[in-house]
Amino acid sequence: MTLLAVERIKLFSTRSPWWCMALAVTLTVGMAALIAANTNDEFPLSVGVSQSFSNFGMIVIMVMAALAVTTEYRFGTIRATFLAVPGRVQALIAKTVVVAVLAGVIGEVVAFGSWGISTLIKPNADMAINSSVEWRNVAGTGLVFALSAVLAVAVGTLVRQTAGAVAILLVYALLVESLIGLIPKIGVNIQEWMPFMHANNFLTADSAALPEGAGPPRLDFPFGPWGSLAYFAAISVGLLVVALAVAKKRDA
Template sequence: MGVLAAERIKLTSTRSPLWCAVLTVVFALGITALFGLLLNVAHSTWESRPDLGAPPPNADNALAGLGIMGAAPIIPGFGYILIMILATLAVTNEYRFGTIKSTFLAMPNRSLVLTTKAAMIAVGGALLSAVLTFLGFFILKGVTNDVVGQTLSLSNGSLRVFYAVPIFVALTVFLAVGVGALLRQSAGAISLLIVWPVLVEPIVGAFGKYGKNIEVFLPFKNADRFLGTAADSSYWHWGPWVSLIYFAAFVAIVFGAALVVVNKRDA
């Protein structure tokens, strides 16, 4: 309980967690409203020019992009990245300012400290993402017209996003804390956490059939599969829940390596 109280004080007494949370709320809800308006315009354009091709997606196709994820079917969702930045800074800032030494002197069980820190941020991030997902749903329902939002309903059994996004966010927090503890440097850890899912994995998938065969083994692509945002399902060897286990195993390996390194290296 002492470790829990200490980590709570650290999290609530610094500005970076507050700013990351505020930016996450503004971005997530703002991009959801913007995406709904763009869907209205796209459908209006298609109705006047059906020769343009297939109709744009309805609002229910965008549900996996609600809340914390931003409009994932159109642009990469950056909401969860802000949560990862928050989690990373919670570790790297302690190494930067030397407070981690006092923490480990007060609590020699370093694994407990790191796990408690990750668990607290994971719970907070998951709760925030759940709230934003529901708010995003009602915002999308409110800004879309009757045609675009006709299939958007809470009774739709396919709305896995309402529990999938919080699970995903909680796992990314443990991943970010692990990477932060391994690298101990804010710029490097944050760069890696942003570049990997936003740039590296999409580039691999762009290499035709060979890239598609490789990307099914990439961690964030498996997270996309679980969230329902994976573009092509024909290359996958397993279902969404196995993809979740795959991503969770990857997170566990990184976080486990961080625990080993933290216990072996000097603070």
């Protein structure tokens, strides 16, 4: 418990998390407002449409999570941390938990904020969250944000350099997973096992809300939405376990 408090103090006493959180919330919710304002009969507003910008928030939160570790390495405070808490695994797990919980909260704020502002702008649209698909689409965002943060902390711990960690995370999540689909035949089969594709499947499976061509290609996933979430969680946590083992072994 003390370690969680320690990591909370550390995270909130620097500026970059505040910037990242503010950017993630305002830009995502702002874009949701812009989208809602431009919906019409041809492109009607729905719960799914209101959530279509949440990927942006997730990426910013991943940057925040990676920075929470890499700045400690950059400024040497990781050594101060390991002097105060020689059990490195505990210290890093506490950090991961704090960052993941915060990411989860931001995810919910982004999701319900986007939904709320859309409802305000188009009060007549069908924005009721009345199916499990819609609940998953909105309330599930926090879970996806939290697990992406775990993944980002793991990459940050392994790479230790800000530029490297941020570039790897963003290029992988935003580019590699979709470019893989260009490989004829097998590309799609590979994509069906890629973590962020599964995160997206968890949020959007069975929701036919996106306009044609705007969403990711529909893949034939091996799991249902909750299975996809479990798979995404397993990969994130697996990577974290590897990162913790490495951090424990190597010189600080």
